[in-house]
Amino acid sequence: xxxxxxxxxxxxxxxxxxxxxxxxxxxxxxxxxxxxxxxxxxxxxxxxxxxxxxxxxxxxxxxxxxxxxxxxxxxxxxxxxxxxxxxxxxxxxxxxxxxxxxxxxxxxxxxxxxxxxxxxxxxxxxxxxxxxxxxxxxxxxxxxxxxxxxxxxxxxxxxxxxxxxxxxxxxxxxxxxxxxxxxxxxxxxxxxxxxxxxxxxxxxxxxxxxxxxxxxxxxxxxxxxxxxxxxxxxxxxxxxxxxxxxxxxxxxxxxxxxxxxxxxxxxxxxxxxxxxxxxxxxxxxxxxxxxxxxxxxxxxxxxxxxxxxxxxxxxxxxxxxxxxxxxxxxxxxxxxxxxxxxxxxxxxxxxxxxxx
Amino acid sequence: xxxxxxxxxxxxxxxxxxxxxxxxxxxxxxxxxxxxxxxxxxxxxxxxxxxxxxxxxxxxxxxxxxxxxxxxxxxxxxxxxxxxxxxxxxxxxxxxxxxxxxxxxxxxxxxxxxxxxxxxxxxxxxxxxxxxxxxxxxxxxxxxxxxxxxxxxxxxxxxxxxxxxxxxxxxxxxxxxxxxxxxxxxxxxxxxxxxxxxxxxxxxxxxxxxxxxxxxxxxxxxxxxxxxxxxxxxxxxxxxxxxxxxxxxxxxxxxxxxxxxxxxxxxxxxxxxxxxxxxxxxxxxxxxxxxxxxxxxxxxxxxxxxxxxxxxxxxxxxxxxxx
Ligand SMILES: Cc1ncc(C[n+]2csc(CCOP(=O)(O)OP(=O)(O)O)c2C)c(N)n1
Numbered sequence: 001x002x003x004x005x006x007x008x009x010x011x012x013x014x015x016x017x018x019x020x021x022x023x024x025x026x027x028x029x030x031x032x033x034x035x036x037x038x039x040x041x042x043x044x045x046x047x048x049x050x051x052x053x054x055x056x057x058x059x060x061x062x063x064x065x066x067x068x069x070x071x072x073x074x075x076x077x078x079x080x081x082x083x084x085x086x087x088x089x090x091x092x093x094x095x096x097x098x099x100x101x102x103x104x105x106x107x108x109x110x111x112x113x114x115x116x117x118x119x120x121x122x123x124x125x126x127x128x129x130x131x132x133x134x135x136x137x138x139x140x141x142x143x144x145x146x147x148x149x150x151x152x153x154x155x156x157x158x159x160x161x162x163x164x165x166x167x168x169x170x171x172x173x174x175x176x177x178x179x180x181x182x183x184x185x186x187x188x189x190x191x192x193x194x195x196x197x198x199x200x201x202x203x204x205x206x207x208x209x210x211x212x213x214x215x216x217x218x219x220x221x222x223x224x225x226x227x228x229x230x231x232x233x234x235x236x237x238x239x240x241x242x243x244x245x246x247x248x249x250x251x252x253x254x255x256x257x258x259x260x261x262x263x264x265x266x267x268x269x270x271x272x273x274x275x276x277x278x279x280x281x282x283x284x285x286x287x288x289x290x291x292x293x294x295x296x297x298x299x300x301x302x303x304x305x306x307x308x309x310x311x312x313x314x315x316x317x318x319x320x321x322x323x324x325x326x327x328x329x330x331x332x333x334x335x336x337x338x339x340x341x342x343x344x345x346x347x348x349x350x351x352x353x354x355x356x
Numbered sequence: 357x358x359x360x361x362x363x364x365x366x367x368x369x370x371x372x373x374x375x376x377x378x379x380x381x382x383x384x385x386x387x388x389x390x391x392x393x394x395x396x397x398x399x400x401x402x403x404x405x406x407x408x409x410x411x412x413x414x415x416x417x418x419x420x421x422x423x424x425x426x427x428x429x430x431x432x433x434x435x436x437x438x439x440x441x442x443x444x445x446x447x448x449x450x451x452x453x454x455x456x457x458x459x460x461x462x463x464x465x466x467x468x469x470x471x472x473x474x475x476x477x478x479x480x481x482x483x484x485x486x487x488x489x490x491x492x493x494x495x496x497x498x499x500x501x502x503x504x505x506x507x508x509x510x511x512x513x514x515x516x517x518x519x520x521x522x523x524x525x526x527x528x529x530x531x532x533x534x535x536x537x538x539x540x541x542x543x544x545x546x547x548x549x550x551x552x553x554x555x556x557x558x559x560x561x562x563x564x565x566x567x568x569x570x571x572x573x574x575x576x577x578x579x580x581x582x583x584x585x586x587x588x589x590x591x592x593x594x595x596x597x598x599x600x601x602x603x604x605x606x607x608x609x610x611x612x613x614x615x616x617x618x619x620x621x622x623x624x625x626x627x628x629x630x631x632x633x634x635x636x637x638x639x640x641x642x643x644x645x646x647x648x649x650x651x652x653x654x655x656x657x658x659x660x661x662x663x664x665x666x667x668x669x670x671x672x673x674x675x676x677x678x679x
Binding site (some may be wrong): 034035037038039040044059062063064065066089090092093103126127128129130131132133263298300301303304305306307308311312346351354355356 | 386388390391392393394443444447449451452453454455456457468469471472473474501502503505506507508533534535537540542597600601603610611624667668670671672674
């Protein structure tokens with residue numbers, strides 16, 4: 001917990017600090033991406049790096065697929081690139097290089113070479129980001145053998161996991177969430193690593209296990225808070241890594257609570273929540289007292305209108321209601337409507353004024 | 357150039373209307389009711405107006421994130437566009453798309469999307485399908501300078517040239533990709549015209565801030581494409597005055613010099629055109645006043661329509677997934 005070597009900084013500052021420390025420690029590390037050196041610096045996560053590290057921090061042409069191949073090639077000869085994208089959706093153009101080359105290079109040449117590449121992607125949400133600017137494709141990427149996928153929910157983990165990702169000898173997909181960038185947390189100043197593939201219990205409880213990742217961890221914690229008032233003690237687990245999954249901890253928690261809710265800020269079918277529940281079923285977590293539940297996005301593209309976003313995005317209320325059903329309690333009424341001048345369901349807080 | 361009064365008035369009207377709509381959006385955006393990213397095209401109206409004046413109602417147009425001007429110049433429905441920005445059920449995409457996903461099938465504006473260069477091959481496909489059906493239509497696709505850096509740009513030119521498709525590629529070179537100047541993204545020797553010509557494609561460059569010249573250059577290209585001589589590539593130099601995304605100016609970010617900005621401000625496509633028309637006696641101040649008043653009234657009514665329209669209902673989340 002907080003001590004004198006820690007201070008509260010934002011998630012985005014944590015990413016900036018981790019990147020800066022990696023650049024300082026290893027001259028093989030470089031940062032490349034659209035807008036990395038511009039005055040906004042990828043929502044503040046790369047600000048000032050160019051001034052400090054010069055040519056190892058660079059902008060690039062709008063050519064995601066080629067630039068991913070370029071990053072891969074440079075990693076074959078010893079560089080350790082951090083490639084950034086302002087939205088997950090833009091990386092879709094580079095799936096060929098990610099899936100066909102980065103993920104398989106080590107394997108298809110008999111383990112002779114490695115691709116120590118980090119690809120940062122940011123999930124958009126709300127403010128009308130819509131069908132092509134707010135997708136979370138973590139489960140798609142996590143289904144590819146050879147990739148690692150991490151999705152930190154806190155500033156502390158953002159720093160620790162980014163450093164681990166950079167020092168890892170494999171391609172690591174590092175997925176951020178736009179609504180987490182402004183959140184605060186205690187973060188040590190020194191360089192430290194958080195293990196890839198290890199989850200974290202964010203709140204202990206005995207009655208139900210809520211497993212989530214990234215931004216949905218915050219909604220899960222809010223739900224746990226609401227449930228506590230009813231005397232229900234939820235255990236909230238932050239996966240932190242989607243691939244590899246922390247099987248042991250998932251099983252351990254579900255064996256204790258005998259109830260499981262898998263929450264994911266992505267689609268249900270073939271998704272992270274499905275994977276968690278499949279794992280629990282397969283590895284036998286003892287008899288569950290209720291059918292496990294998935295709380296995810298509906299099986300549709302993401303609508304733009306804030307009136308639809310309100311119904312689209314699952315929030316703490318929905319998690320809470322799912323748990324309440326398990327305990328035969330009536331559901332909490334529907335989310336309040338989007339009121340003129342109100343905060344609405346399409347912004348993380350009042351300070352967010354769009355447009356991006 | 358010989359003054360064709362009717363044409364010049366049409367170009368002027370088109371640019372003025374786009375400018376006034378965009379300014380209205382900029383004025384209303386801070387109300388926080390249009391809750392989607394908007395990419396304002398103020399400064400680039402000359403291209404939308406000059407290109408689309410050559411198109412028939414059933415010619416096809418596809419566009420990118422900065423598409424308000426293209427949509428309007430092609431004859432897209434203003435009310436449906438504004439309602440879309442407000443996320444309303446009466447919007448052109450029923451609120452599911454927002455500013456970055458405009459469509460109006462009545463005038464064959466087949467859509468705009470914000471993935472850079474994503475529409476270029478789709479437009480080639482539209483021209484391909486149209487040619488297979490032996491239609492006499494031309495397809496136009498608008499994109500920015502950054503889109504030419506994507507691999508799919510080259511791949512699309514290749515196929516369009518291979519099949520001699522009736523398509524006009526229109527590159528709006530406003531020199532920036534968000535805050536990144538051309539110099540950070542392309543070698544200075546690069547010449548898109550040479551690239552297009554390398555594929556055997558007819559290519560021309562023009563001043564995007566001169567609607568009359570855009571019109572003339574496009575006229576030849578459209579005729580060329582319509583006569584099935586093959587695709588055409590046009591690049592127009594221009595400038596965006598507002599921030600990349602959003603309603604404001606962004607001088608405080610200092611990624612563009614004041615000098616550069618002022619240079620382009622003096623080249624305002626609308627202001628200069630207006631002066632020229634007055635000087636040559638095509639219109640006088642009073643007529644301009646009346647045109648403005650008429651456009652303002654139309655815009656106010658469209659805004660009122662958009663604001664008063666109902667939001668899509670909850671069940672709309674689950675519709676339109678499959679045809
Ligand atoms: C594939 C992809 N990469 C990155 C982005 C982010 N982005 C949105 S607009 C834009 C700039 C595009 O510049 P240009 O095509 O020249 O059009 P302009 O905005 O200047 O009109 C970028 C990079 C995107 N939308 N899609």
